[in-house]
Amino acid sequence: MPLPTVILPGYLESAIAYHQLQQSLQQMGFPTLTVPLRRRDWIVTLGGRPVTPIVRLLDRTVKQVLQQSNASQINLIGHSAGGWISRIYLGDKPYLGRGELQASLWQAHSLVATLMTLGTPHMSQERWTRWNLDFVNNNYPGAFYQNVRYVCVAGKTIFGEKRRGSWLAYSSYQLTCGKGNTWGDGITPIEAAHLEGAENIVIEGVKHSPRSPGVWYGSPEALKVWVKYLV
Template sequence: MPRPTVILPGYFASADDYQILAEQLRGLGIPTAVVPLRKSSWIPTLGGRSIVPILREIDRTVCEMLIRHDASEVDLVGHSAGGWIGRIYLGEKPYCIHGDVTEDTPGLWNARSRIRSLVCLGTPHTSQEYWTRRNLDFVNDNYPGAFYPDVRYLCVAGKSVFGRRRLGGGQWLAYNSYQLTCGEANTWGDGITPIAAAHLTGAENITLEEVWHSPRSPGRWYGSEDVVPLWSSFLLDSVG
């Protein structure tokens, strides 16, 4: 039987945005829960502040799924920022860079023994933004690439919008978002995250044509009915 899966919402997204995705995974026989975040859950993290409140909710959900399904490990599926936040949760380095917790605070990191695989959907693993670099630099300085050899990493990028300084088709938004994320505006991505930032060295990296960033995008996104099978097989293949 597949391991339980926990979905980590993207930045300022709520758990409600991922219920259809969770139902699709359950339909494949994968026990699935979404970290029960609300949009307001993200307010304390604004301006690049600590994501400890999110880590607490992740750990609570993971522990509940382990108990409920009598499992020793879960798979994490992180959408957008949920992917790099999942990398903090996996890692053994104390996430104390904001001074709001101490090195011996339990349940916020070093969860590697409970995580079998991490799936990142449209995750920006790099950033040029001043207000997010502190957190992402912590991740990439301490856990570069697919850091843990005993954890399976899958990074999924969408290729739907080429960034241009042109109105229409999401190109202007993509241009600015790609520039802030990877420093290159004229490139392909999912309308928010450029492909170059969505892939990790050493991970299993795939790019999906005509896939947009989020459920609110104008086209198919990572959780669309015909897109989920293109990456969810990873969760089934990782059994064992």
């Protein structure tokens, strides 16, 4: 029987944007729940502040799913920033965000069979996100936990260029990996979306956000490519 699955939304996104993906997974036999985030829940993390409130909500949702399903493990899907925030959740090192007086620790890697990241920027040159991402990559580089299956999905859709229609992608790629002339999903470049040691996948034609027009990572066309990696 498929494991229960939890979806962690991307930065500044709410759970409602993932309703269709959640339904699709449920129809495929995966009992699925999205972390019940509202867009305003992200406000406290702006400006590089700690993501502790988001991880607490993730932990609460995971514990709820495990109790309801009587399972010992889940699949965890993190979209965009939700992917690297999930890596904090897996970890054994105390997480002390800037300005926090008490460290938090979740040690959840034993609860997660597969970590699926969709369009996640696992690196950044942007000063507001560097502290958190440096914490992740310095403490848990690559596919860090051998008991967890890491699957990292990237989109090859827009080549970043300094011209109309590609300028946003160029700027976002440059801010993420240091160069704009590369392929990605319009927000996250391929090289930032992959991790060393993970099962790294590229899907052509997918855009970054569930609010993007056309196909995104959770659309049926893309879902059929990566769902087979879930336990």
